Amino acid sequence: MxxxxxxxxxxxxxxxxxxxxxxxxxxxxxxxxxxxxxxxxxxxxxxxxxxxxxxxxxxxxxxxxxxxxxxxxxVLNDNHPPCNLRSGPVVGRAYATEEDAKKAIEDEEFIVLTGFMQAKPENNPRADWDGEEDPAETHFEDANGRPVDLPVARHKGQEFRLPSKVSSVQALVVNFLKNYHREIVLVKDDNTVSRFLFCDALKDVNLIKDEVSTPSFYFGIITDVNVWASHNTIWLHITNKSNLQDFRVKVKNEVAADRGWTKERIVGRVIVFYSIIRSVGTGYWTPTDLCWGEVAILPKKYDDFILKTHKSI
Known part of the structure; x- marks a missing residue:
């Protein structure tokens, strides 16, 4: 950006x-x-x-x-708090005490994730393929994760033990603009930590020029859907054929079925997913079948924003 x-x-x-x-x-x-x-x-x-x-x-x-x-x-203010939306480099927030950091998580100043849901949660209350409304709560797309030690203290070398969530891309996009500038702290299974803004990590598939071994967030417009024995192949619109010829998102059949993603409903919609990228044939794809928490359809009301404003930044 x-x-x-x-x-x-x-x-x-x-x-x-x-x-x-x-x-x-x-x-x-x-x-x-x-x-x-x-x-x-x-x-x-x-x-x-x-x-x-x-x-x-x-x-x-x-x-x-x-x-x-x-x-x-x-507004100019000498006592302003740190903010990644001011000009200058992105810096992670720092907190004086563990209690302050926990309250910041409760206030949704940043999100601590230790993974994405692999299966549909049992308490999911709705079919959410079109996502026309912003629900007040998205707890049905979250589960409590493991406590993690994070270097978010003001003193160098100090860590706080904080709660985490196992969440989903759906939880991020259902209130897309609310989460757009939010800082995400992602803790992997080996306890390596990455900190980024959701808006910085979200990339158009048309900008992919090579394989990507570190998973990130991508989006594209759906042009077609093929249903196979174990997965759906979702084809995305490619604007620059000199860069890549096609892009395919592989989604588990049960995920597509439970979310109501039929060809008639999702062609023309914007899909957002979290994955690594591998080459296949004349283009690229998600090499594994994406699970429940790794893929979502963006609510229609955000299409113009992601396709015009976000892409122009």
Missing amino acids: SSRRLVFAFYDPHWVRERDPIPLLVQTPVTALEYEDLMMNKLYCPQCYESIIRVPCDENRTTLSNGTEAYFRH
Whole structure:
């Protein structure tokens, strides 16, 4: 991503940063081009929740004098908390105590993951293939993971023992804009730790130029579906045939069936998945059949954002 990291702000006409707890913030996303003058002083950063202003501040002006498109930036404040959406390098947050770090997880400032669900949870209450609504809770896509020791303390070398989740791509995309700028701390089975922003890790399959041995998040538009004995092959739209000829996502049959992913329903939709990448034939694919937590269909209302705004950053 470029230095223009703050691609949208949360708008809430009633929330006051100095008075109200973060969970009370109404997280209505607004882009700089959707800005209206009545939103002034009521916009907040989706990661640190500090005040945001629009440049230029006049809703009728969509560009600056030099031709640059209108954008958001943080209000200048010498005491601002660390935020990866400010200009400069990405830095992980640090906490003074283990209790502070645990509260940050409860407040969803960052997510600690130790894996992705391999099978459908027994308490999953709905067929969620189209994901038209944002549920208030996504606990049915999460399970408690193992406690992990993480270097998120302010003192170098100090670690805190923190809870983790075994989650799913579905849990990340069902409230996509809420999670878009969220920091994810991923702890592998060998206890190696990677920290990244979800928006930075999410890549268009058309940008793949070689095999990738480290799993990451990818997305693409579905063009066709083939059903085989043990898996569905989901074909994705390729825009640059000089780079690769085709891309295939392999999904376990029971996952596709339980999520209601028939060809008639998902062709034309955006699929998001977590996988390594291997070459096959004239293109690439996910070499294993993806499990329940490793793949999801993006809710339709986020299609324009991921295909236009995200891809342009």
